[in-house]
Amino acid sequence: MKTFIFVLSFIFGGYFVLEFFLPTQAKAELGFDGFTPLFLDFVTIISSMAFGLGIINLFSIHFQKITLGLKGKFYSFVLLLSLCFTLVSGIWHFASVESLNLRLKFLEKMTQGDVNQKLAQLFPSFYKTLVSICPELDKACIAREKENVKSRIKDSDKHFSKLIFDFLTNAIFLPLGAAMFSLLAFFIASASFRAFQFKNIFGFLLLLSAVIVILGQNSFWTQLFPWFVELRAWLLNNVSSAVFRAIAIGSIIGGLIFSIRIWLGLEGVGK
Amino acid sequence: MSPKAIYLGLFIVLSAPFFVDMPIEIPRNFSAEGFFQELEKTVKPKSVVMVGLDYGPGTSAENYPQSLVVTEHLFRLGAKVIFFTFSPQAKAYLENVPKVVQEKLKREGINVEYGRDFIILGFRPAPAMFLQGVMKTDDLVKFFERDMFGTPLKDLALSKDLTNHSSIAVWVQFTGLVGMVQNYIQFLETGSKTVFFHGCTSITVPEAHIYTDSGQIRGLIEGLPGSVAYEALLSERFPVREKNKNTVIQFSSLSFGQAFIFLLIVMGNIIRRRKIE
Amino acid sequence: MNGIDILVAGFGTLAVYTYLIGENRFYRFFEHLFIGVAAGYLPYFLISNFLWPKALAPLLGFDILLAESYEENQARKILVALSLVIGLFFYVEYFSKRLAWATKIALTIVLASSAGLAIKGAFNELIPQLNSSLKPIISETLKESFSNFVFLTSLFFAFAYFIFSFNTERTRFSKFILVVSKAFLMICFGAFFGSTVSARLSILIERIDFLKNQWLETIRSMIF
Known part of the structure; x- marks a missing residue:
């Protein structure tokens, strides 16, 4: 092996x-x-x-919490319910729109004439539905059916699966995602007061550099001291980027070596 | 000072500009100026531009205004834009950004049409593989296959201009995700084979500068201050355009916030020194 | 976004901010709700935007409907079918411990391909970085010469700090290099911190903008 x-x-x-x-x-x-x-x-x-691995993991942990009646089972239930709703509503809507799209393409191909028999063999359910609506398979009837399918595709935006998915996206996912990240602003403010003190020259340099970068974009400060904008740009282009380049080159070389080791089977799965 | 007092103080300071009108001046931003000038030089009418909106709600506060303002600039320059993303969280922005800009330009009488002037490819997984595939394929229409709505690309007018990677004039990417920009730099061979513009969050600004210095990034927009400066440049270039007052209010809030943080740093150090003495 | 979306989004945002007072049930409810939705998002996108059009639709024969002049590509179909089967190997260990070795096949293919691509990518990223590091100390203007000198000095000292191959604290000179390197690193990290402050504040500002301009306005329009 x-x-x-x-x-x-x-x-x-x-x-x-x-x-x-x-x-x-x-x-x-x-x-x-x-x-x-x-x-x-x-x-x-x-x-x-591999997308399913994360979902299986989430399910196994939280389902166990629910079935064993552990602390936090209500929240586990909320998590699994919202996951199921998102997945099911999204895929349901996609499947219903996609099947209509495919039906539309089928109807467009049918009007092209020469591939009718092959299409009828490959997509018997589409063909059966069409024959039930247009027994003569005349162009006018097929054109009417095409318009009907197009309007159904437009109406699919009002389908409950789309409404649920849009609600979960617009009311939960996007705003709460941003809110979670925005909490860090408060912690940074708190850290600025309590933790950022210069005890020695290194702390002083760190703070000085931070203050130059912060105030170099600040409207009030740059109105008083316009040269701060250039100072900030100079610091970022010449000192900060030089140091970061050294770190980046080191990490690129490290990554390169690690990739070669994986390729040669010295790391990873086979080891 | 208790942490809760600091949190409340920060919230009040940041909210103030939303309730009280405080006109501020936009400071110069050299990166935004460079981005603007380079884009004007590189993008000609009918140039095909790939725009990657690789961000989610966590960084949309900075990337979303950037994508709006640059998309508007691209449409005004007559570019044909192909939107895509490597981030599954970006679906809302993929639909929203072109729509908002389209409606804004319509009010000025500029008609931007889906299929002719822009298309949305949607989400593509595995950035390295996708970008590598774009560079290798001889037929981009076959490689991309369909747009986000399931329409085959060959049915869209914009695809007539697509052959291989050389038919793409410029790549623009907006992201706050760590490591994402490196995919573009590595596999598009930016600087040598492709022209690449980048809109980053303020966190990745120091990192992005090493690539602008090496020419791997042709133009850079730095976070919210960058997009505000870009707005000002766009208004100067196109005086009749509708100005986005909201972004300016957000920037003035940012300036207040930065001043508050500076004050906290100074106060924290003074109080600590006094305690030690 | 409609009114209900905005109302719920606003309550959710405030629920998240209640964490600042202390962890509470309101926060935990919305936190778990968010995690569930976020976890369901990726699979939906993968299936609708990639797996269906690239793999499942061609395999089920739907590509005949999408192609203008259709040519049966059996080789591609076999490759797609094979990739789907190998992809299913990720889940084999949940059904049979005996066959768990099959997971290694899928993992190896993905890891090895990524490693191969990364080798190529590393060179594309590294070479221009090394090239552009060679800046002339004597340049056209004094400002540029000084800037290039500072750049090269910072680069040298930053490299010197990360040399762990030999003991750098043996002599006074090497200790001096270490101290100066630390100073340059602190300047770089300070720049990072300064940038982070702006980024985090921007996200909070966007939320405040939403609460004021959309949420409060929606409540106001509902009441009056």
């Missing part, structure tokens, strides 16, 4: 490494450019399929 994992890791990692290092002509001859988008789709689909 270990050998198989190592070989798999080497092939999949090696594809992109080879794709990066090979000269353009060699890549064209080997057909890399045509295959890469397919390969990327392949890997992306696999990684996307």
Whole structure:
């Protein structure tokens, strides 16, 4: 198993490494450019399929709380209920709109003439519905049915699944997400008063730099001292970015080494 | 001073400009000026621009005004814009940003149409793979496939201008997510193969500066102050445009807040020194 | 947003702010509500925006309806089917411990591909950074020369601080370098803190804007 994992890791990692290092002509001859988008789709689909792991984890923890009657079971119930409502309403609405879209496309293809039989074989339920409405399959009837489907697609915005999903998005998800993050502003204010003191030269430099960056964008301060804007820009461009570049280069090299280790099977799953 | 008093003080200080009219002057912002000038130079009428709205409610306070003001600028320059996101939390903004700007420009008699002037691709997972795919594919229409509403891209007028990555003139991205901008820089090979503009939150400003210095980011908007300065530049360039008073009020609130924080730092240190003495 | 959305959003926002007074039931209710909604969001998007159009619809044969001139691409269908099957391997351990090794296959493919891409990405990011670090100390203007000198000095000292390969506290000179490096790092971290203050305040300001201009206005219009 270990050998198989190592070989798999080497092939999949090696594809992109080879794709990066090979000269353009060699890549064209080997057909890399045509295959890469397919390969990327392949890997992306696999990684996307992991979405359920988080949901299963949430369910197992909170369902256990509810069934065992532990403390906080009411809140666990609220969490699972809101999760189910969001998922079900979102997918229900999407499925209903998508099926209407596909029906519309089916009707458009039917009016094109020559692929009718193939479409009838591939989508018997769509064909059956159409025949029940337009037994003669005449163009005028199909055109009327198309308009009917288009208006149903427009009306789907008033469907209860869309209303529920929009409510959960606009009333809960977006505002509460912002509110959670905004709590940090209060803690920063509190920290500014209690924790940011200069006991030594390093603390003083930290505070000085922070104050320059804060006040360099402040409307009142820059009206009194317009050169603060340039000072802030100079500090960010020359000192702060130089130090951060050193940190970034170090972390890029560290990341590069770690990626090579994963590719060669020295880290990660197969170890 | 108790923490609760500080919280209350901060809330009052930040709320004041919303109730009392306090006109303030917008200070210069060199990054916003650079972004504006570079965008004017690079984007021509009918240029295809990819705009990534990679943010959620946590950073929308800074990224949303940036995306509004830059989208307006792009539409005014006659660009064809393709909106997308790598953040599943950005759906509301993907629909909202083009709609708000479209309605605003309609009031001025500028007609911006979905399908012809802009399209919304929607959410795409795995940023590295998607961006790599864009650079590798010969047929962007086939690669993108459909828009957010399920319409095949080939049915939309804008797709007529799309072949491969070289048909995209400019990439613009707004994000507050850590590590997101690196995906663009790495896989779009910004600076050498693509032109990249970035709107960041104030937190990632020091980080973004290393990329503007190396040319990997052509233009940068820094948080809320950046978008306010950009608004002012846009109003100067297009004097008839409707000004966004709300952003200016938010900026004056920010100035009050910054002054309050500065005061807290000074007071905290003075009180501590006195206690020690 | 309609009136009910705004009302509920406003109450939720204030509920979150009650945390500042102390943890309470009001806050916990909305917190759990938010987590549930946020957790349900990603799967919906993945399925509707990616998995359905890229994987499921072609596999079920719906792409014939979406293509102008349809050509059956069996190789792509097989690849998509294979990727979906391998993707399901993530969940095998929940059904059978004996087959839990299959999870490793899916994980390896994802990790190894990401690592391969990261190797490419690292070079694309690193080389321009190194190139642009080489700034001329003697430049056209004095200001530029001074700025470049400060830049290179900061860069050198920041690099020097992170050298852990050998003992940097042996001599007075190396201790001096350590002290100066720390000073430059403190300036950088101070700039980060200053930027963070602005960012956090902006988010709170946006919420205050919502409470004043939308929530209070909605309540006012309902009462009067």
